[in-house]
Amino acid sequence: MLLEVIIFITLALIAAVSAILVVTRSNPVISALFLILNFGALAGIYLLLNAQFIAVAQVIVYAGAIMVLFLFVIMLLRPENEKKIFSSNPLIKTLAFVIGGVVFIQLIYLIFIVRPSESQSPEVAQSIQAGTVEKIGTLLFTEYILPFEAAGFLLLAATIGALVLAKKKFE
């Protein structure tokens, strides 16, 4: 138990510090690097919670695929040469504070006020088997088949949309 606490505190510190560094760095490429580190620490925390599949998916999808595209765009567009977004319009700054505050209140509500649902017993949720691919796959294809297929259709629609947009540009 003690080992778990030590690992959790280490990972949580890495996640928190890297999250702060993401928003304070002036160079977007360095920000992206710290965001990848943040995703990595988050994957470690998922592992501590026995959610092996979520942890690996976090690395493959977020740290591996999405961040590569982010970096790709940053490197090609070179946003450090663009005009600063806050100096162009002061209204954006106020808006950013409002949205940040709303998200902060949401997080406080989730962490301190909402209790985990009663329907799931803690033994099942904490067992080492709870986060394996087999368990998640079975649940996805039985209990959550409708949301799963709906998400699939949404992704298909988005892919076709992207293809149409790309094709128009080249014609």
Place this chain on the structure above:
Amino acid sequence: MNYLEIIVITLVKILIIFTIMMLTVSYLVYFERRISAWVQNRLGPNRVGWEGVLQPFADVFKLLLKEDIVPLVANKPLHTLAPILALFVAFSTYAVIPFGPDITVFGYKVSLVVADINMGILYVLALTSLGVYAITFAGWSSGSKYSLFGGVRASAQMISYEVSMGFSVAGVLLFAESLRPVAIVEAQSGWMWNAVLQPIGFITFLVSAFAETNRLPFDLPEAEPELVGGFHTEYSSMKFAGFFLAEYANMIIASALIVTLYLGGWQIPYIELLGLPSWLTAAIQVAGFFFKVGFLLFFFLWVRWTIPRFRYDQLMSLGWKVMFPLSLINLVWVAVLIMIFKL
């Protein structure tokens, strides 16, 4: 077994695998030079030691003695981080690949894999997807246009071929009904190697492995005639050696992965029918694994010195218009196979 025994056994396994990897990497460089010489009807390095067998050590000393040059406009922390990241990814991937069956040493039952985790194959995919960053950051942090081009090319190439790679692996996983590499090897007993059952998936995975390791004919990120040295143009001394080591270590990983997924891993068909003592069977199986990996490594070198480099648009259209549909066809074929064998 208590915790201490598990930790000691794991550390010993890590040490053995690390030593084998380092030795194989350094001799792979030597064999690359000798085989390229043989293909091109030259002699190759043959002066240091008998037939040049000490050449790898001479190379290492040369690289250690060179000056480490960092360009003025480079981002220094990232410029140092990139080769470290490349080596980290290359060496930590091997943890989940089994190289032999369970054996008994001094009364302990030892499985010949560092970590037999049930997410094994996903772990490999996760680490290879992180491998892109080493090259991308190397390209960007050097502050040179050739490096940047190399890095951007590498990331585009690697994420394109990861798609067909992932779909080919999905076929293997569906048939083995597990993500554990050990279970995948055990599912390929007898003649039922995945290379025989799913030839299309085997070919798409093989081609994707070449693209993922940036080897010729897909070494566009470091194409010399266009990009000087590509992403490692501005690297010298041991930092350059880091990338060099990582490339060869990645070849070993790719070969070991192909053997595990498609060529039956450490299994030799019908060897258990010979009735040999169990330690001899295990030894022959481990030797069989290393032989298969060795053959694939030779195949990597052979292809490099036989087939010319693709053009960049050819590479992309091959990846998206040929390999990706083929890997989808393979998935349908696996569904047919499952109907035949599993229902």
